[in-house]
Amino acid sequence: MKKNILIILISVFVLSSCKEDPPIDEKLTTTPYKIEIPEYFPKIILNPQNPMTVEGFELGRKLYYDPILSNDGRSCASCHDQKYSFTTYASNALVHVNLAWNTNFLWNGHVSGTMEDIMMFEVGDFFKTDISKINNSNEYRQLFKKAYNVSQITQKDIAYALAQFFRARVSYNSKFDKFLRGETDLTPSELNGYILFTTEKGDCFHCHTLPLTSDNQFRNIGLDSIYDSNNSGRYEVTHKSFDKGKFKVPTLRNIELSAPYMHDGRFQTLAQVIEFYNSGVKVSSTIDPIMTKPGKEYGLKLTSKEKSDLINFLKTFTDTTYINNKAFSKP
Amino acid sequence: MKTLNYLIIIIISTILASCKDDPIKNETGDINFNILYNIDGENLLLDTIKYTNAAGNKYSVNHFEYYISGVTFIKNDESKHTSNEVCYINIKKSNTNVMNFTNIPIGEYKAVTFYIGLDSFTNKSNKLTNTIENVNMAWPDAMGGGYHFIKLEGYFLDKSGTKQDGYAMHLGTNSNLIKIEINHQFSISKNTLNKKLLLNINEWFKNPSNYDFDIDGNYSMGVEGAMSKLAKNGTDLFKIE
Numbered sequence: 001m002k003k004n005i006l007i008i009l010i011s012v013f014v015l016s017s018c019k020e021d022p023p024i025d026e027k028l029t030t031t032p033y034k035i036e037i038p039e040y041f042p043k044i045i046l047n048p049q050n051p052m053t054v055e056g057f058e059l060g061r062k063l064y065y066d067p068i069l070s071n072d073g074r075s076c077a078s079c080h081d082q083k084y085s086f087t088t089y090a091s092n093a094l095v096h097v098n099l100a101w102n103t104n105f106l107w108n109g110h111v112s113g114t115m116e117d118i119m120m121f122e123v124g125d126f127f128k129t130d131i132s133k134i135n136n137s138n139e140y141r142q143l144f145k146k147a148y149n150v151s152q153i154t155q156k157d158i159a160y161a162l163a164q165f166f167r168a169r170v171s172y173n174s175k176f177d178k179f180l181r182g183e184t185d186l187t188p189s190e191l192n193g194y195i196l197f198t199t200e201k202g203d204c205f206h207c208h209t210l211p212l213t214s215d216n217q218f219r220n221i222g223l224d225s226i227y228d229s230n231n232s233g234r235y236e237v238t239h240k241s242f243d244k245g246k247f248k249v250p251t252l253r254n255i256e257l258s259a260p261y262m263h264d265g266r267f268q269t270l271a272q273v274i275e276f277y278n279s280g281v282k283v284s285s286t287i288d289p290i291m292t293k294p295g296k297e298y299g300l301k302l303t304s305k306e307k308s309d310l311i312n313f314l315k316t317f318t319d320t321t322y323i324n325n326k327a328f329s330k331p
Numbered sequence: 332m333k334t335l336n337y338l339i340i341i342i343i344s345t346i347l348a349s350c351k352d353d354p355i356k357n358e359t360g361d362i363n364f365n366i367l368y369n370i371d372g373e374n375l376l377l378d379t380i381k382y383t384n385a386a387g388n389k390y391s392v393n394h395f396e397y398y399i400s401g402v403t404f405i406k407n408d409e410s411k412h413t414s415n416e417v418c419y420i421n422i423k424k425s426n427t428n429v430m431n432f433t434n435i436p437i438g439e440y441k442a443v444t445f446y447i448g449l450d451s452f453t454n455k456s457n458k459l460t461n462t463i464e465n466v467n468m469a470w471p472d473a474m475g476g477g478y479h480f481i482k483l484e485g486y487f488l489d490k491s492g493t494k495q496d497g498y499a500m501h502l503g504t505n506s507n508l509i510k511i512e513i514n515h516q517f518s519i520s521k522n523t524l525n526k527k528l529l530l531n532i533n534e535w536f537k538n539p540s541n542y543d544f545d546i547d548g549n550y551s552m553g554v555e556g557a558m559s560k561l562a563k564n565g566t567d568l569f570k571i572e
Contacts, residue, residue: 289497293550
């Protein structure tokens with residue numbers, strides 16, 4: 001009988017040695033946060049150093065809407081408004097949607113790495129957040145204690161909380177997603193736009209790769225023929241001549257809501273964007289090879305019906321569930 | 332009583348076994364391939380227009396990503412060991428340029444064969460794990476589905492040497508799967524064997540027939556003639572050292 005107990009003890013020991021020890025921290029009792037992702041999306045990039053928790057997410061959300069982060073009354077949401085997929089017309093800011101899959105941030109890729117890295121930049125370099133203001137707030141001290149078990153709040157803690165809010169903002173309920181899941185059909189015009197998008201005729205898919213609609217690389221699509229200090233893009237970061245005029249391939253999710261378009265906001269409407277791809281591409285030494293296939297140098301030669309089909313298809317990326325999701329709005 | 336004890340012991344040993352990797356048989360070894368790129372023997376420098384292909388196009392390599400799959404090791408006695416791994420390789424991501432194969436039976440080998448691309452069983456939309464890389468390699472359903480086998484991109488000068496243009500050599504669809512066969516004598520032992528897999532980019536553009544960007548086109552996707560020319564040229568890209 002004793003022997004049995006010994007064996008059972010051993011087996012319990014063996015069993016527990018199979019698993020890694022959970023990070024034991026008696027004082028920290030957080031609730032795991034589960035990000036919903038459809039199976040046709042690629043694997044999300046998480047950070048084991050900053051596991052998703054309800055407390056961390058909610059804290060990041062609160063900070064995002066709080067002018068306390070800046071020194072001039074602005075919050076992140078001043079330029080990143082949920083109504084427009086977290087951009088505004090005036091700021092022409094990059095939208096905040098499905099950023100969890102990105103490793104290159106900002107139009108010229110000034111920051112590469114994790115979501116935590118870009119948040120360190122936003123808080124430290126861009127907002128130059130006065131950390132003492134946060135430390136002086138009783139409420140924030142408690143919230144950071146709950147989420148990260150810290151009593152002295154640092155720039156890193158703020159960046160980590162914000163990173164959780166960013167990572168969780170996943171859009172997967174557009175009409176296009178419902179189409180992929182077999183929950184709805186596309187109209188004939190949308191369907192034709194989809195075919196144009198994903199065949200050589202329109203050839204959008206090589207850069208705006210589905211389903212995320214960006215390959216997160218830097219490419220020159222030929223907006224200009226000369227690239228100088230105003231529009232040299234990726235070159236500003238690498239100083240390599242072959243990077244002149246290259247910009248981050250932006251997501252097209254919620255593109256209907258995020259005018260104006262391009263890094264400098266030069267186009268007001270999707271029709272103008274399509275007309276650029278159709279007939280306005282300018283050739284230079286760094287233009288992406290995808291943009292200069294035979295025939296393309298004379299434009300895509302789309303009919304006016306094909307142009308509107310493409311626009312109708314782009315509009316299927318609009319996700320009203322996302323822009324109305326209360327979980328992402330001002331707490 | 333005894334049976335209970337036995338049962339417990341059996342349970343423990345299953346648990347123990349599941350903790351470790353599969354028990355490694357003594358008679359197997361590992362091989363690492365380090366992929367290195369050259370142009371007719373000269374080490375490849377990316378992003379510079381300085382190489383000349385057999386047709387006389389001066390060109391650069393700015394982007395190259397592809398799949399290697401179905402890697403098979405053939406023993407002197409003709410017995411074969413095939414790995415079911417699919418390797419995604421990107422010339423600009425150094426960690427993807429090392430392929431590691433484990434549990435290969437010890438012995439004397441005379442050849443390695445593999446595919447550039449994916450066999451018809453795997454070359455179906457969403458068949459591979461949805462990684463960011465695999466998703467970016469997708470071959471749209473509207474063009475037949477599956478994946479790009481290769482994306483090789485860069486710039487070239489026209490024959491007068493004045494006008495620069497881009498080229499994008501994309502290969503896909505089952506008929507263009509490239510089978511590589513390399514005769515090479517090597518032995519697998521208990522020690523890991525390290526080998527260099529040398530890829531000569533210029534071989535895409537010659538043997539058996541020259542590929543000329545000016546004539547055959549600077550864009551191959553969906554152009555069956557261009558793709559099949561590249562696929563046939565591709566069979567002798569590699570050497571083992």
